[in-house]
Each structure stands twice: as C-alpha cells, then as structure tokens.
Amino acid sequence: MIEIEHLTMRYKKQEANAVDDVSFTVAAGEFFALLGPNGAGKTTTISILTTSLLPTSGSARVAGHDVVGEASKVRQHIGVIFQKPSLDLNLTAEENVRMHAVLYGLYRFRPTFSTMPDAYQRRIHELAELLGIEKDIFKPLKTFSGGMQRKLEIVRSLMHHPKVLFLDEPTAGLDPASRRTLWEHLNVVRQESETTLFLTTHYIEEAEQADHIAIFNQGRIVSLGTPGVLKAELVREFLILDAAAADQASLRGELSGLGLTFDPGFPVKITLNGHSVQQIVKEIDTPLTTVRTESPSLEEAYLEIVNGPQ
Amino acid sequence: MTIDALLAISYRDLLKFLRDPMRLVWSFVFPLLLIGVFGGIMQANLGESIGFNYLAFVFTGVFAYTLFMSASEGVISLIDDRESDFSQELLVSPVSRYTIVLGKIVGESLVALPRGLAILLMGSVLGVPTTPLLLLELFLVGTLGTLLGASFGVMLLGNFNNRRTANQVVPFIMFPQLFLAGVMTPIGVLPWYLEILSRISPMRYAVDLARGIYFGPDAQTGVTVLASPASNLIVMAAMFAGFLVVGTILFVRRERRR
Numbered sequence: 001m002i003e004i005e006h007l008t009m010r011y012k013k014q015e016a017n018a019v020d021d022v023s024f025t026v027a028a029g030e031f032f033a034l035l036g037p038n039g040a041g042k043t044t045t046i047s048i049l050t051t052s053l054l055p056t057s058g059s060a061r062v063a064g065h066d067v068v069g070e071a072s073k074v075r076q077h078i079g080v081i082f083q084k085p086s087l088d089l090n091l092t093a094e095e096n097v098r099m100h101a102v103l104y105g106l107y108r109f110r111p112t113f114s115t116m117p118d119a120y121q122r123r124i125h126e127l128a129e130l131l132g133i134e135k136d137i138f139k140p141l142k143t144f145s146g147g148m149q150r151k152l153e154i155v156r157s158l159m160h161h162p163k164v165l166f167l168d169e170p171t172a173g174l175d176p177a178s179r180r181t182l183w184e185h186l187n188v189v190r191q192e193s194e195t196t197l198f199l200t201t202h203y204i205e206e207a208e209q210a211d212h213i214a215i216f217n218q219g220r221i222v223s224l225g226t227p228g229v230l231k232a233e234l235v236r237e238f239l240i241l242d243a244a245a246a247d248q249a250s251l252r253g254e255l256s257g258l259g260l261t262f263d264p265g266f267p268v269k270i271t272l273n274g275h276s277v278q279q280i281v282k283e284i285d286t287p288l289t290t291v292r293t294e295s296p297s298l299e300e301a302y303l304e305i306v307n308g309p310q
Numbered sequence: 311m312t313i314d315a316l317l318a319i320s321y322r323d324l325l326k327f328l329r330d331p332m333r334l335v336w337s338f339v340f341p342l343l344l345i346g347v348f349g350g351i352m353q354a355n356l357g358e359s360i361g362f363n364y365l366a367f368v369f370t371g372v373f374a375y376t377l378f379m380s381a382s383e384g385v386i387s388l389i390d391d392r393e394s395d396f397s398q399e400l401l402v403s404p405v406s407r408y409t410i411v412l413g414k415i416v417g418e419s420l421v422a423l424p425r426g427l428a429i430l431l432m433g434s435v436l437g438v439p440t441t442p443l444l445l446l447e448l449f450l451v452g453t454l455g456t457l458l459g460a461s462f463g464v465m466l467l468g469n470f471n472n473r474r475t476a477n478q479v480v481p482f483i484m485f486p487q488l489f490l491a492g493v494m495t496p497i498g499v500l501p502w503y504l505e506i507l508s509r510i511s512p513m514r515y516a517v518d519l520a521r522g523i524y525f526g527p528d529a530q531t532g533v534t535v536l537a538s539p540a541s542n543l544i545v546m547a548a549m550f551a552g553f554l555v556v557g558t559i560l561f562v563r564r565e566r567r568r
Contacts, residue, residue: 050402051402052398052401052402072404072406073404075402075403075404076404078402080398080399080402082398082399084398086396086397086398086399087396087399088322088326088396090325090326090329090330091322091325091326091329095322095325096396098318099318099322099396099399100399100403102314102315102317102318103315103318103319103399103400103403103404103405104403104404105312105314105315105404107314108314109313109314109315109317109318109321111321140329
C-alpha cells in the first residue's frame with residue numbers, strides 16, 4: 001500500500017537531511033507506526049507521503065500511485081489527520097464535514113444542510129450518533145472539546161473511504177482521558193474498515209499497538225519490525241549477582257571462566273545474550289547474596305536509541 | 311476543475327466573514343474613519359477653495375481602496391491556512407490547485423462586496439451627492455477592483471513562504487499604495503520617482519476607475535481623475551491576467567517545494 005525507496009529530503013538552506021535515504025513498505029490493511037522523538041523526520045515523511053512536500057530524491061508510492069507524478073490520484077485515496085487540527089472552528093461540525101464531502105466529490109455543493117441530498121443527511125445523522133453529538137452537530141466547532149474535534153476529524157477523513165489514513169501525532173495536546181477515548185475510536189475504525197493506518201507518534205504505548213513499528217531518529221530508520229521483534233532485538237536482559245565482600249574476587253573469577261561479559265563493579269551486571277540464568281547460577285560455587293534478573297522496558301530501550309547509551 | 315469544489319471554497323470564506331462579528335465591525339470602522347472623519351474635516355476646512363467636492367473624492371477613493379485591500383488580504387490568508395486551519399485539508403484534497411486559487415479569489419471577492427455596499431450606503435448617509443444609478447455603477451466597477459485586488463493577492467501569495475514573512479512584507483506593499491494610488495489626495499502632480507511608484511501601483515487604476523465613473527465626463531483631469539475609464543480598464547485587465555497567471559504558477563510550485 002505504501003512503498004518508499006531511498007527517500008531523502010533536505011529542506012532549503014539546511015545542511016542535514018531531514019529524511020535520509022529511507023526505504024520501507026507498508027502492506028494493505030496494516031497498522032504501521034513511525035516512532036521517534038521530535039525532529040526525527042516523522043512529519044517530513046508524512047508530508048511527502050501525503051503529497052504536500054516534494055522529496056529531494058528517492059521515490060514513494062501510495063495506493064499504487066507515485067506521490068510526485070500522480071499527486072492528485074494519491075490524494076483521492078488518502079485521508080490525513082494533521083498534527084494541528086485542520087478544522088474551521090468558525091463553522092459548525094456539519095459544515096466542516098459538508099466541505100470535505102464536496103471537496104472529495106461525494107456530493108454536489110449546496111449552501112445549507114436542508115438542501116443537501118437525503119443520503120447525505122442520513123449519513124450526518126449516523127455520524128453524529130456514532131460520536132454522540134446529535135445535539136451539537138449544528139453548533140460551531142469552537143464549542144467542542146479538543147478530543148471531540150479530533151474524533152470529528154477522523155470521522156470526516158474516513159467519509160471518502162480512503163485506502164490509507166495518515167495520522168500525524170493525533171493525540172498531541174490531548175489530555176489522557178481524551179487520548180484514551182480517541183484510541184478506542186481508532187481501534188473501532190481499524191476493526192470495521194480495512195483502511196491502512198499510518199501513524200506517527202512519540203508515545204511508545206501508542207506505537208506498541210501497531211503491526212509494525214519503525215523507529216526513526218535523525219532522519220533514519222534505526223529499527224523496524226513487529227513490536228515483539230523490536231523488543232527482542234532492542235531489549236537485552238541482565239543477570240545481577242552479588243556475593244559477600246570476601247567472596248567477590250572469586251565470583252568474578254568464576255564468571256570470567258564461564259566466558260560471560262559483565263560490567264566492572266558490584267553487584268555484577270551480566271549481559272545474558274541467550275545464556276540461561278539457571279545454567280549460570282548452577283555453575284557458580286561462590287555463595288551468592290543477590291540473584292536477580294533485569295529487563296528494561298521497550299521505553300528504556302527506545303530512550304537509549306534516541307539519546308545514545310547512557 | 312470542479313465547480314462544486316470552487317463554490318464550497320468560496321462559500322466558506324463568505325460564511326467565515328459573516329460569522330465573525332468583530333471582523334464585520336472592523337471592516338466598516340476604518341472606511342468610516344477615513345470618509346466620515348478625515349473627509350469631513352477636510353471638506354469643512356478646505357471647502358470650496360479646492361474646486362471639487364473633497365468628501366466625494368475621499369469617498370470614491372476609500373471605496374475602491376477597501377475593496378482592493380479586502381480582496382488582496384483575504385487571498386493572502388491562504389498562507390495561514392497552509393500552516394494551520396482548514397486549508398491543510400484543502401491542500402491534501404484531490405481538488406486542483408488552480409481551483410483552490412480561483413475559489414479563494416471568488417470567495418474573497420464575495421467578502422469584499424458587502425463591505426463595498428456598506429461604504430456606498432455610508433457615503434450617501436454622510437452627504438456625498440449620489441443617485442441610485444451612480445451607486446449601481448460604482449458597485450459594478452468596484453467589483454472589477456475587487457478582482458484586481460484578489461489577483462494581486464495571488465501574486466503576493468506566490469512569493470511568501472510563511473505567515474511571518476507575509477506579515478512583515480504585506481504592509482510595506484499595501485500601505486504606501488494608500489498614498490501612491492491617491493486615495494486621500496490628488497496625485498496629478500508627483501515627483502518623478504513617486505510617479506513611477508504610483509504607476510506600478512495596481513490600486514491606482516482601481517481608484518481612478520471609480521472616480522472616473524463618479525465624476526463623469528466633467529471631471530477635472532489631473533485633479534480628481536487621472537485617466538479615462540477605458541484606459542484604466544485596459545490596464546486593470548492586463549494586470550489581472552498577469553498577476554493571476556504568474557501568481558498561480560508561483561503558488562503551485564512553491565507550495566510543495568520547501
């Protein structure tokens with residue numbers, strides 16, 4: 001559904017590439033997350049894929065069309081939720097939706113709701129019911145909460161049945177409760193439509209729900225895979241051992257003899273690298289005062305990638 | 311190009327204007343100040359000694375100026391839209407860029423015209439001598455000035471990357487035209503360097519056309535009116551076409567190249 005090859009973007013008067021020779025593909029119906037810190041190139045990538053920015057080099061195809069040469073065909077098949085809301089707050093919710101429907105050629109233009117076709121009116125009522133805003137659909141959008149505005153944007157962006165829905169940090173600026181209900185809504189969307197979701201985020205827990213995650217840093221993909229694979233790849237497990245002061249030297253000696261890698265100092269932190277904890281403990285004769293394992297979360301592993309090893 | 315998308319884009323501009331009471335009020339306050347206060351003071355103090363009706367002179371000038379400005383600035387607002395607001399959505403929709411620019415021109419002209427209408431009423435109330443036919447004629451040539459202003463806005467739009475640049479540059483381009491186009495004072499005689507600036511100022515032709523219609527064939531050429539309506543129309547048509555073509559091409563190119 002999305003194919004990116006050697007995509008590179010350098011903004012005018014910049015010395016570094018905002019996106020640097022990136023290649024990946026996203027299959028139809030997939031939920032794909034681009035995870036990375038601010039300034040990693042996530043929004044640049046999404047801008048190129050949504051045809052609002054021309055790449056410096058490389059190519060990208062969305063829904064089978066080239067984003068440079070066939071921009072208007074790409075636009076017909078995508079929906080976009082921007083970082084900043086793209087709603088007109090002076091208009092009512094219904095007017096915002098009507099604009100969208102007319103721009104995407106779903107209905108002819110009519111100046112008022114009551115002069116729009118019946119099919120449209122029914123659709124609006126369904127939509128209002130889905131969002132629980134039957135009473136407010138004809139009120140100006142500025143009276144809506146941020147979370148509700150976001151949901152309306154999502155509903156609006158799905159009206160023309162896009163093949164891919166791009167979401168650029170959709171929960172940025174929302175409070176935790178709104179974030180949660182927005183995600184509940186997105187999950188329903190995923191289950192009910194076969195739309196491919198392309199999400200950028202800097203929240204790990206949002207990315208973890210995806211089928212595939214690409215971790216972006218400084219314009220490059222640092223890691224790409226399913227959340228499980230990424231975890232296995234990024235998260236190393238450690239065994240922590242300690243002994244009484246008198247025995248510490250002999251513990252070190254035994255560990256070296258087993259060919260294990262560990263940090264200097266006590267307690268000893270051994271990188272497991274596939275060794276079994278049980279096997280190691282069994283081989284050690286020195287009396288131990290501490291035995292425990294440590295496995296950093298995906299978040300810690302991600303922070304290490306982004307900030308470099310501590 | 312779809313007519314429905316064009317209508318939807320322009321209708322939004324009109325709705326936005328009508329829903330914003332402060333913008334409505336402000337759009338009438340400035341012309342009222344210029345005509346009522348400034349025009350009133352000058353008329354009372356200079357009176358007959360200048361040989362023409364100063365109130366009517368300012369009235370016609372401010373009328374054309376307001377329509378031109380309103381349309382230009384409205385079209386330039388497409389820049390805001392690029393950074394936030396609804397037009398992000400507009401720019402990723404399958405609607406062609408040319409339709410967007412045209413929709414914006416039509417929409418901002420629709421916004422400018424009620425302002426023009428209000429100024430015409432204001433002028434009649436303030437005692438500018440008019441007839442209904444004259445007001446209708448002024449409204450028609452005002453529409454042409456509006457379209458010129460909108461196309462000038464497209465031209466400027468194509469040259470700006472973001473709102474900040476636009477905010478810094480637009481006043482430097484717009485404000486001097488208030489003087490160079492002779493909105494407040496006759497500009498029949500100008501030093502050569504101002505003459506050049508005045509002649510390249512598109513607003514000059516819109517203002518002069520409105521005056522040509524108002525003062526009619528008896529106008530004092532070089533004082534109240536600079537050139538015949540016909541020659542003003544020709545210059546305006548040429549500028550309109552030039553601005554529109556160049557501006558749209560620049561806008562479409564710039565929009566995706568950053």
